[in-house]
Amino acid sequence: MEKHSHSLPKVVGDGEPLYLSGFGNHFSSEAVPGALPPDQNSPLICPYGLYAEQLSGTSFTSPRKLNLRSWLYRIKPSVTHEPFKLRVPSNGKLLSEFSQANSSANPTQLRWKPVDVPESPVDFIDGLYTICGAGSSFLRHGYAVHMYTANKSMDNCAFCNADGDFLIVPQKGRLWITTECGKLNVSPGEIVVLPQGFRFAVDLPDGPSRGYVAEIFGTHFQLPDLGPIGANGLAAPRDFLTPTAWFEDITRPGYTIVQKFGGELFTAVQDFSPFNVVAWHGNYVPYKYNLSKFCPYNTVLIDHGDPSINTVLTAPTDKPGVALLDFVIFPPRWLVAEHTFRPPYYHRNCMSEFMGLIHGSYEAKAADAFLPGGASLHNCMSPHGPDTQSYEATIARGNDAGPTKLAGTMAFMFESSLIPRICQWALESPFMDHDYYQCWIGLRSHFTVKETCPESASNENGHRETGNGSLMLSNE
Numbered sequence: 001m002e003k004h005s006h007s008l009p010k011v012v013g014d015g016e017p018l019y020l021s022g023f024g025n026h027f028s029s030e031a032v033p034g035a036l037p038p039d040q041n042s043p044l045i046c047p048y049g050l051y052a053e054q055l056s057g058t059s060f061t062s063p064r065k066l067n068l069r070s071w072l073y074r075i076k077p078s079v080t081h082e083p084f085k086l087r088v089p090s091n092g093k094l095l096s097e098f099s100q101a102n103s104s105a106n107p108t109q110l111r112w113k114p115v116d117v118p119e120s121p122v123d124f125i126d127g128l129y130t131i132c133g134a135g136s137s138f139l140r141h142g143y144a145v146h147m148y149t150a151n152k153s154m155d156n157c158a159f160c161n162a163d164g165d166f167l168i169v170p171q172k173g174r175l176w177i178t179t180e181c182g183k184l185n186v187s188p189g190e191i192v193v194l195p196q197g198f199r200f201a202v203d204l205p206d207g208p209s210r211g212y213v214a215e216i217f218g219t220h221f222q223l224p225d226l227g228p229i230g231a232n233g234l235a236a237p238r239d240f241l242t243p244t245a246w247f248e249d250i251t252r253p254g255y256t257i258v259q260k261f262g263g264e265l266f267t268a269v270q271d272f273s274p275f276n277v278v279a280w281h282g283n284y285v286p287y288k289y290n291l292s293k294f295c296p297y298n299t300v301l302i303d304h305g306d307p308s309i310n311t312v313l314t315a316p317t318d319k320p321g322v323a324l325l326d327f328v329i330f331p332p333r334w335l336v337a338e339h340t341f342r343p344p345y346y347h348r349n350c351m352s353e354f355m356g357l358i359h360g361s362y363e364a365k366a367a368d369a370f371l372p373g374g375a376s377l378h379n380c381m382s383p384h385g386p387d388t389q390s391y392e393a394t395i396a397r398g399n400d401a402g403p404t405k406l407a408g409t410m411a412f413m414f415e416s417s418l419i420p421r422i423c424q425w426a427l428e429s430p431f432m433d434h435d436y437y438q439c440w441i442g443l444r445s446h447f448t449v450k451e452t453c454p455e456s457a458s459n460e461n462g463h464r465e466t467g468n469g470s471l472m473l474s475n476e
């Protein structure tokens with residue numbers, strides 16, 4: 001269903017840019033009144049002599065409910081630049097196509113400590129490095145998980161990702177992002193999605209900064225269906241914020257567009273700011289979301305819900321219910337289940353799970369082991385679950401734990417049906433926690449056999465059998 005938004009921009013907080021509210025809306029925004037052509041997309045002459053330019057995020061012929069495009073009305077069109085050249089220096093730690101030649105299959109449960117932000121000057125582009133991924137940006141199917149550490153704003157350049165959409169999860173330091181649609185201020189605890197092809201520049205007002213990035217190839221994020229939950233709950237559409245038109249009309253000698261294309265960086269020089277869009281309309285837009293707005297649902301009687309209950313955004317595949325990438329959070333919430341092991345259960349999953357921690361601690365791991373800014377990867381079918389300390393503490397509390405609130409925490413997961421290959425630099429990172437497996441090694445057997453049936457008797461193997469011949473086994 002199409003949604004149209006012509007409401008006044010929403011003001012959020014002091015000094016924040018103005019935003020438009022809603023997910024998937026057809027927005028309109030103009031920085032100068034009258035800059036949007038009122039009756040058509042591409043008039044012979046646009047208001048104020050602007051150039052009309054369409055940015056397509058889906059094929060022209062995609063079904064209407066999936067079709068994404070915006071019309072940008074700008075001072076000069078984005079084609080006005082010198083030829084693309086390979087960037088020198090390159091960033092050799094970015095991949096957009098994963099194969100035996102450039103990355104490794106590894107079923108080991110992996111965990112990384114928080115990576116230090118370097119002392120030497122590095123901006124968002126050079127601070128970005130791939131951890132793992134699957135598929136290919138060229139074939140428009142797959143994803144990459146990146147992280148970044150950076151300490152300075154991008155200078156006289158804009159980044160453009162031709163490969164896919166970025167979902168950025170800042171963990172340390174705010175991101176002030178200028179896009180062709182306007183400005184977004186993003187703080188840790190918020191996320192931002194920068195769709196394929198948008199030009200943007202990242203300023204770091206706090207200096208040292210760190211975070212996580214999921215990049216998806218060939219599709220876009222959607223809100224998950226809510227099924228029996230009903231019409232409300234989880235992430236509300238109105239809490240997604242899109243910028244309002246903002247432009248600068250200035251000469252910028254030597255301004256560089258850095259384009260990520262097939263995982264390689266190219267540069268194109270122009271003499272003006274690319275943030276020269278005076279007005280725009282459409283439904284292909286960057287947006288941000290504050291994770292504290294999330295309305296979690298959970299069990300109210302027994303058992304631990306599957307993590308899918310906390311899906312914020314999902315990037316679908318063509319198979320119903322099978323995600324290319326789900327963005328799932330583990331926010332503050334009450335735990336109330338009766339006679340239930342409340343942390344996540346032990347499991348093996350056909351999906352692969354990359355986890356990060358924005359702040360606080362994660363319920364299934366000791367507080368000093370999985371740290372904010374750190375990460376873990378539990379690949380397809382590799383077993384995982386609470387560590388020994390968490391398991392023993394949970395069963396020691398017993399049935400009388402009562403309702404408890406998990407507070408002051410925000411963990412998240414990128415979960416994919418595609419099996420990630422892992423970059424060599426991630427496997428060789430000095431921040432790799434080589435002792436991760438130790439957290440489960442101490443899990444001891446609690447197994448006992450109880451004589452629960454008086455008529456039971458030992459069989460010839462020494463096992464005790466019940467009257468109907470079945471073994472009575474019990475955990476203590």
Ligand SMILES: [Fe+2]
Pocket residue numbers: 347349353378384
């Ligand atoms: Fe898991």
